[in-house]
Amino acid sequence: AQSVAQPEDQVNVAEGNPLTVKCTYSVSGNPYLFWYVQYPNRGLQFLLKYITGDNLVKGSYGFEAEFNKSQTSFHLKKPSALVSDSALYFCAVRASGGSSNTGKLIFGQGTTLQVKP
Amino acid sequence: NAGVMQNPRHLVRRRGQEARLRCSPMKGHSHVYWYRQLPEEGLKFMVYLQKENIIDESGMPKERFSAEFPKEGPSILRIQQVVRGDSAAYFCASSSGTHYGYTFGSGTRLTVV
Numbered sequence: 001a002q003s004v005a006q007p008e009d010q011v012n013v014a015e016g017n018p019l020t021v022k023c024t025y026s027v028s029g030n031p032y033l034f035w036y037v038q039y040p041n042r043g044l045q046f047l048l049k050y051i052t053g054d055n056l057v058k059g060s061y062g063f064e065a066e067f068n069k070s071q072t073s074f075h076l077k078k079p080s081a082l083v084s085d086s087a088l089y090f091c092a093v094r095a096s097g098g099s100s101n102t103g104k105l106i107f108g109q110g111t112t113l114q115v116k117p
Numbered sequence: 118n119a120g121v122m123q124n125p126r127h128l129v130r131r132r133g134q135e136a137r138l139r140c141s142p143m144k145g146h147s148h149v150y151w152y153r154q155l156p157e158e159g160l161k162f163m164v165y166l167q168k169e170n171i172i173d174e175s176g177m178p179k180e181r182f183s184a185e186f187p188k189e190g191p192s193i194l195r196i197q198q199v200v201r202g203d204s205a206a207y208f209c210a211s212s213s214g215t216h217y218g219y220t221f222g223s224g225t226r227l228t229v230v
Contacts, residue, residue, distance in 0.1 A: 034218070043121075043208060043223040044160070090159060102173040103212060104150060105219070107159040 002027045004093050006108035013081045013115055021076040021111045023091030032094040033074040034105065035065055037087050044090065050074060061085070081115045088112050121146075121211050121222035122191075129228045130199045138194040138225045142211030149192045150219065151184060154206040166192060199229045 003026045013019045025031055032051050036044040048059025055067045065076045074091060089112075092105040122141040130136050142149050147168050152160040165173040166186035177184070181199075186192040196203055206226045210219035 036221075041226075043123075043221040044210075046218055046220070049218060092160075102165050103148065103214075103219075104162045104165055104173060104176075105152075105160075106162070107152075109159040 002093065002106050004091050004106050004108040006089075006091055006111045008111050009109075010112045010114060013113070015083050015115055015117050016080050019076075019078050019081045019085070019113065019115070021089050021091075021113060023074045023076065023108060024072050025074060025091070025093045026072060027093050027106075033065075033067060034092040034094070035059065035063070035074075035076050036090045036092065038090065038110075039087050047076070047089075081113075083115050083117055086113055086115045121209055121220050123207075123209050123222035123225050125225060126223065127226050127228070129230060131230055132200060133198050136196040136199050136203070136227055136229075138196075138207050138209075138227070139191045140194070140209030140211075140222060141191040142209075143220050146211035146213050146220070148212040148214060149186050150210045150212070151192075151194050152208045152210065154208060154224075156205070160208060163194070196227075199227070201229045203227060204229045 005024045034049045035047040038044050047063050048057050050057045050067045058064045063078050065074055067074050088110050090110050091108040094105050124139050149166045151163040154160045162176040164177050164184045169188050181197045183195045206224045208221055208224045210221045212219050
């Protein structure tokens with residue numbers, strides 16, 4: 001079964017410190033991986049995606065993510081956190097190829113990032 | 118170029134009433150996805166539609182829920198005889214193809230009282 005796990009419900013960091021939000025996945029075939037951010041009472045905003053190529057993907061607002069095939073992980077990172085980064089972050093996966101190629105995403109349960117001044 | 122437009126933003130229905138949620142995809146996008154976000158949970162896929170066709174409805178509850186994407190007009194997610202457990206945020210996303218990323222709308226927050 002395909003799944004995405006975000007093992008931390010909440011991550012707390014101080015402003016200016018590096019942050020990591022963890023994500024692991026289980027999917028058949030080559031994964032397409034995504035990170036989205038959701039601010040209160042808003043829709044999801046796309047941050048970045050991994051399809052193929054370099055394992056380190058750079059995205060919006062200074063975020064990046066590292067694809068690790070052997071560990072089936074796609075952790076979100078940022079070198080220096082801002083208070084305005086505080087939000088709910090979702091990791092998602094889409095399997096490529098075969099009957100699963102409808103484009104639907106499987107989301108993790110979300111991680112709340114709290115950046116304190 | 119307007120993004121994905123969902124309306125209404127908030128919808129309150131009494132138990133037993135019908136709820137209709139509308140989604141207008143981005144211009145040029147012919148693929149529409151509906152997701153549901155229950156309180157304290159992630160998004161769950163419900164249905165994937167192209168114009169006039171339901172492609173994948175594997176996430177739709179078997180009863181009371183239906184979706185359409187007509188040749189003209191927005192996509193509609195319809196919930197008949199709503200119950201309190203239907204209270205959730207419903208998000209629509211559109212894409213120009215299955216190999217491309219999504220753009221999400223701001224969602225419709227349904228409250229059943």
